[in-house]
Amino acid sequence: MTTPLLELRNLHVNAEDSVILRGVDLVVHEGEVHALMGPNGAGKSTLASVIMGHPGYTVTQGQILLNGEDIALWSPDERARAGIFLAFQYPEAIGGVSVVQFLRQAIAARRGLDELSVLEVRLDLMEWMDRLGMDPAFAERHLNDGFSGGERKRNEVLQMALLTPVVALLDETDSGLDIDALRIVARGVRTVRDEHPTMGVVVVTHYVKLLEEIQPDQVHVLIDGRIERSGDASLAQLIEDHGYESLRPSGVA
Numbered sequence: 001m002t003t004p005l006l007e008l009r010n011l012h013v014n015a016e017d018s019v020i021l022r023g024v025d026l027v028v029h030e031g032e033v034h035a036l037m038g039p040n041g042a043g044k045s046t047l048a049s050v051i052m053g054h055p056g057y058t059v060t061q062g063q064i065l066l067n068g069e070d071i072a073l074w075s076p077d078e079r080a081r082a083g084i085f086l087a088f089q090y091p092e093a094i095g096g097v098s099v100v101q102f103l104r105q106a107i108a109a110r111r112g113l114d115e116l117s118v119l120e121v122r123l124d125l126m127e128w129m130d131r132l133g134m135d136p137a138f139a140e141r142h143l144n145d146g147f148s149g150g151e152r153k154r155n156e157v158l159q160m161a162l163l164t165p166v167v168a169l170l171d172e173t174d175s176g177l178d179i180d181a182l183r184i185v186a187r188g189v190r191t192v193r194d195e196h197p198t199m200g201v202v203v204v205t206h207y208v209k210l211l212e213e214i215q216p217d218q219v220h221v222l223i224d225g226r227i228e229r230s231g232d233a234s235l236a237q238l239i240e241d242h243g244y245e246s247l248r249p250s251g252v253a
């Protein structure tokens, strides 16, 4: 059995004084796509943030292993360099930085270089923009500034493609995204996986439609900070049909 890319063992997490995650186990092997579902406030975004090392959260128990190594003490930067990629649920506009400038810095950091030639980045960038069906002019736009929902998604996928993550965490907000934007994500994930077949993906979503297109290997349902159920893609359909109520542990308010 190979070492998983990412493993969460009995992970307990607090934000300030509140307990958010209460013992989460998750194992992502090479090339696997895992979907994380669950009601609002269940802790899905917290899980993604804590894997990335967001300083607002404290791991009170349990472990996060990347390729078998405990990364508890690593900074978010070190985690990014080691190949954990997080596409934010609500990406912020970053004033004055263009898509290509941002990628140049991010790729250099990921490869452990001080700098990367503009030419080298551009070649990769143009190739990927072409693969993803993006207009080359997009590279000069300021990051997230006035991006439509679909453009934000394309930008996320582009970052994922160029940063060659070990594990990509995609926290998908569903509000305001039309079906085309969801397809951009789904197709983008498929295109990037074709090129990097070992990449592991954890995608957070409420949308069965997205999962139909991404076809996850496993679906997990997080409720009140615990994974209450894991299964194959049919679990997503069960939730679509019956909601989360039936999966809540009985007797818990």
Ligand SMILES: Nc1ncnc2c1ncn2[C@@H]1O[C@H](COP(=O)(O)OP(=O)(O)OP(=O)(O)O)[C@@H](O)[C@H]1O
Binding pocket: 015, 016, 018, 020, 038, 039, 040, 041, 042, 043, 044, 045, 046, 047, 056
């Ligand atoms: N920094 C924080 N301080 C205090 N509470 C927090 C913090 N971050 C998250 N929480 C709380 O933790 C719970 C889980 O939040 P989280 O954003 O992880 O949920 P979610 O599953 O991503 O929900 P959604 O589906 O709405 O995106 C919520 O009750 C939230 O208010």
Ligand SMILES: [Mg+2]
Binding pocket: 044, 045, 046, 089, 171
């Ligand atoms: Mg969330």
